[in-house]
Amino acid sequence: MLRYALRRIFGVIPTLFIIIALSFFVIRLAPGGPFDEDQTLPPEVKANLEAAYGLDKPLPEQFVRYLGGLAQGDFGPSYKFKDFTVTELIAQGLPVSLMLGLSAVLLALLVGIPLGTLAALRQNSPTDYGIMAVAVLGIALPSFVTGPLFALIFGLHLRWFPVAGWEAGEYRYLVLPVITLSLPVIAYIARLTRGSLLEVLRTNFVRTARAKGLPERQVILRHALRPALLPVVSYLGPATAFVITGSLVVETVFGLPGSGRYLVQGAINRDYTLVMGMIVVYGGLTLTLNLLADLLYGWLDPRVRYD
Amino acid sequence: MSAVLSIRDLAVRFSTPDGVVPAVNEFSLELAPGECVGIVGESGAGKSQSFLAVMGLLAGNASVSGSARLGETELLGNDREALNAVRGSKLAMIFQDPMTSLTPHLRVVDQIGESLVRHRGLSKAQARQRALELLRLVQVTDAERRLDQYPHELSGGMRQRVMIAIALACDPTVLIADEPTTALDVTIQAQILALLAQLKRERGMSMVLVTHDLGVVAGIADRVVVMYGGRIVEHGAVKDILLAPQHPYTRALLASMPRIDEVGNAPLQAIGGQPPNPRRLPNGCAFHPRCALAADRCANERPALNVAAGRAVACHFPIRVDAHD
Numbered sequence: 001m002l003r004y005a006l007r008r009i010f011g012v013i014p015t016l017f018i019i020i021a022l023s024f025f026v027i028r029l030a031p032g033g034p035f036d037e038d039q040t041l042p043p044e045v046k047a048n049l050e051a052a053y054g055l056d057k058p059l060p061e062q063f064v065r066y067l068g069g070l071a072q073g074d075f076g077p078s079y080k081f082k083d084f085t086v087t088e089l090i091a092q093g094l095p096v097s098l099m100l101g102l103s104a105v106l107l108a109l110l111v112g113i114p115l116g117t118l119a120a121l122r123q124n125s126p127t128d129y130g131i132m133a134v135a136v137l138g139i140a141l142p143s144f145v146t147g148p149l150f151a152l153i154f155g156l157h158l159r160w161f162p163v164a165g166w167e168a169g170e171y172r173y174l175v176l177p178v179i180t181l182s183l184p185v186i187a188y189i190a191r192l193t194r195g196s197l198l199e200v201l202r203t204n205f206v207r208t209a210r211a212k213g214l215p216e217r218q219v220i221l222r223h224a225l226r227p228a229l230l231p232v233v234s235y236l237g238p239a240t241a242f243v244i245t246g247s248l249v250v251e252t253v254f255g256l257p258g259s260g261r262y263l264v265q266g267a268i269n270r271d272y273t274l275v276m277g278m279i280v281v282y283g284g285l286t287l288t289l290n291l292l293a294d295l296l297y298g299w300l301d302p303r304v305r306y307d
Numbered sequence: 308m309s310a311v312l313s314i315r316d317l318a319v320r321f322s323t324p325d326g327v328v329p330a331v332n333e334f335s336l337e338l339a340p341g342e343c344v345g346i347v348g349e350s351g352a353g354k355s356q357s358f359l360a361v362m363g364l365l366a367g368n369a370s371v372s373g374s375a376r377l378g379e380t381e382l383l384g385n386d387r388e389a390l391n392a393v394r395g396s397k398l399a400m401i402f403q404d405p406m407t408s409l410t411p412h413l414r415v416v417d418q419i420g421e422s423l424v425r426h427r428g429l430s431k432a433q434a435r436q437r438a439l440e441l442l443r444l445v446q447v448t449d450a451e452r453r454l455d456q457y458p459h460e461l462s463g464g465m466r467q468r469v470m471i472a473i474a475l476a477c478d479p480t481v482l483i484a485d486e487p488t489t490a491l492d493v494t495i496q497a498q499i500l501a502l503l504a505q506l507k508r509e510r511g512m513s514m515v516l517v518t519h520d521l522g523v524v525a526g527i528a529d530r531v532v533v534m535y536g537g538r539i540v541e542h543g544a545v546k547d548i549l550l551a552p553q554h555p556y557t558r559a560l561l562a563s564m565p566r567i568d569e570v571g572n573a574p575l576q577a578i579g580g581q582p583p584n585p586r587r588l589p590n591g592c593a594f595h596p597r598c599a600l601a602a603d604r605c606a607n608e609r610p611a612l613n614v615a616a617g618r619a620v621a622c623h624f625p626i627r628v629d630a631h632d
Contacts, residue, residue, distance in 0.1 A: 208408045213396060
């Protein structure tokens with residue numbers, strides 16, 4: 001297991017490098033630059049600015065310099081938020097985004113797996129149909145619909161949670177955004193769990209477990225559920241990507257000071273370093289969660305560890 | 308001697324989108340202590356389904372009627388608790404396909420140990436010790452190391468031995484072996500059968516051996532039940548059935564066995580036609596379309612299972628041979 005884990009961890013590094021390299025050059029393909037907006041600057045001033053940030057150097061050289069900074073944990077200065085470094089900007093927004101995203105994934109697992117299991121065990125009963133109907137809705141409704149709806153019902157009418165906004169350390173501000181963000185993931189995980197558990201319940205080894213006279217609960221929890229969760233674990237990677245993009249919308253709907261807005265604003269402003277910083281962080285996050293999923297996979301299915 | 312397992316009028320039906328399919332009808336069997344009964348027949352004859360029904364392991368769309376008692380316990384009632392109390396302890400089963408019958412993510416020791424923990428209340432350490440003894444009993448080499456291995460690290464024969472160890476864990480009074488050697492290669496088959504025969508002898512266990520191989524039955528069974536189209540067609544002591552079959556189907560089955568003493572390239576004898584589709588069983592005797600001795604009566608009237616002189620046959624025109632040695 002340890003060797004498997006190490007091999008996986010070292011596999012992440014080249015992937016991250018490719019992500020960085022690709023995005024670095026692709027951003028530069030977009031027309032315009034960080035100092036082209038608003039009032040047109042005199043050419044000399046612009047040249048001076050570009051020289052100050054090293055933007056006048058050939059692209060490969062800029063890339064090497066960027067990597068050098070990155071290796072020391074320096075994301076560089078923001079071109080638009082002129083008093084801030086990218087590191088500072090990310091440090092402001094990321095904790096909120098991380099808390100939102102990770103809570104959403106966690107909630108999705110905690111709710112989705114039991115719901116899917118329940119639906120599978122009561123296959124073709126009203127419980128099953130009910131859960132699956134809600135799941136279809138959860139997948140079909142986009143969060144810019146459910147978000148305002150929840151804010152209206154639970155925020156304005158029932159007054160259970162704040163409609164929007166953020167105060168450090170006040171977790172009640174996170175409740176509605178987390179539910180909004182996790183709803184489609186809950187739905188998807190419930191469907192995945194149901195389908196794969198139904199399949200596993202028909203396997204020979206579950207029959208063997210039943211033949212041992214084990215209580216049904218033990219047959220499910222010990223023998224059936226672990227292999228049934230393999231597809232759910234594979235989905236964790238895409239789920240992370242979904243939650244990251246989804247958090248852009250949810251952060252806007254609920255007015256959360258997350259880092260999602262920096263990605264959008266950075267891209268519009270051609271704030272190269274800010275966009276790169278966000279890509280490195282989100283890319284690293286996605287890779288880490290995929291890695292975690294891989295390791296979980298190896299734990300769930302011992303056959304994966306030996307390839 | 309009173310029977311350890313007594314099955315009366317067992318019937319199994321499957322409801323499918325195309326209607327109800329009868330898989331087993333009027334199946335009755337008494338199993339004496341220490342006895343081994345072989346159940347033979349072609350695929351789809353209802354052999355496995357009968358005993359999966361007894362174990363309560365049929366698919367969700369099956370319905371079962373009749374009675375099956377293990378000692379005082381009715382197995383076909385709807386009392387899941389009572390069934391779970393005997394499955395894996397007094398009544399155990401080994402299956403056809405050892406490659407897929409073990410849970411892939413659990414170590415051998417846990418798979419053998421869990422019925423001991425469940426039925427005997429052993430601690431984990433005690434269960435481990437007992438699992439090791441069981442692995443040695445079923446002649447698994449390097450037993451100590453195997454305990455902590457996963458199923459995918461074992462060969463097919465080894466996995467079937469582990470399955471047998473699981474079945475034997477709580478000293479069952481009845482062991483049902485459902486085609487235990489079909490998925491294994493020939494030399495391993497012989498080893499597993501010898502092991503089963505030896506274990507049965509040493510422990511005085513009763514055994515049901517479901518198979519389509521009459522050679523296997525000849526080796527270890529005391530009695531044989533021949534099934535066709537979901538019903539028992541012939542039933543008797545092994546010697547009587549193998550040497551003097553009365554049902555034309557049994558005779559055809561025996562004739563289709565390749566013989567090692569026939570030199571040359573004599574063609575294999577086959578039974579003409581196809582095994583019947585349980586959805587559309589022929590009227591009368593289910594075997595009549597393939598039977599060389601069939602008459603008009605066979606197509607119209609289903610023969611009852613006639614019991615006489617310690618054997619039973621369901622045929623209008625049984626083959627009578629006076630002396631068979």
